[in-house]
Amino acid sequence: MVQGFSIRKIEPRDYLGVIAALNELTSVGTVDIEEFSRVIEYWKSCTVQDDIPVYNPYVVVDDATNDVAATGNLIIEQKLIHNCALCGHIEDIAVSAKFQGKKLGKFLIDYLTDTGLKAGCYKVILDCDEKNVKFYEKCGYSKAGVEMQIRE
């Protein structure tokens, strides 16, 4: 918990705040509110087991102003290995410029990690820049491997 902030699922009204936060992470492009709402609806439509959602997109909100301070997603994958286990993937973690340095990133990661482990994931993984390794170590993560990519 961070005093004065709450965490909840992303809603269409978070459009401007989420896009602003994501722009701190990478290029978002021109996503309009219809596209934003469509993605949220799609995310909601996916379940992996019983009541376990595949996508778990969250926002950390400033209680005083309702501003979106941070956002992130947890995606739950169904595997065959480890007795048909679930595996959590933390993706697209971003903290808005004016809310950085308030430990909201750690609050968000702790929450998403907990959500994944409570859903029964045998592990939760994420990919990050070398410069963010220390931050994730403070959240209880350790190095597991190398992320490789190919781009179109």
Added chain:
Amino acid sequence: MVQGFSIRKIEPRDYLGVIAALNELTSVGTVDIEEFSRVIEYWKSCTVQDDIPVYNPYVVVDDATNDVAATGNLIIEQKLIHNCALCGHIEDIAVSAKFQGKKLGKFLIDYLTDTGLKAGCYKVILDCDEKNVKFYEKCGYSKAGVEMQIRE
């Protein structure tokens, strides 16, 4: 292409061969054929857009014997970033012991990568051990970051 081998989607009849291959990668535990078939059915039920499946589980098969030589999955994630782009995740790549050294791993990775890029993914990513980096570089991949994990 590798002479004498074909690639196709996983089916329930691949049960023994897929489990044997996955046991080369990590611990599979005791997955029976009902559980195996249920996971395949679940995978089939997930779509991300129009006719694009979320899960793309494949087997490389020996044409002469129908043995499963290798298996791997491509999972397609719906993002908000990059104009609501798709991102491909290659997971659970395994080659059966008796089929190693025949370049079937590269054949499979090339196929899954191509499937992801053709589906419109702006990138395809995967996590691997440092010792497999050279192999993935031969498949056109390059280092992108660090994989971090937390285990239950």
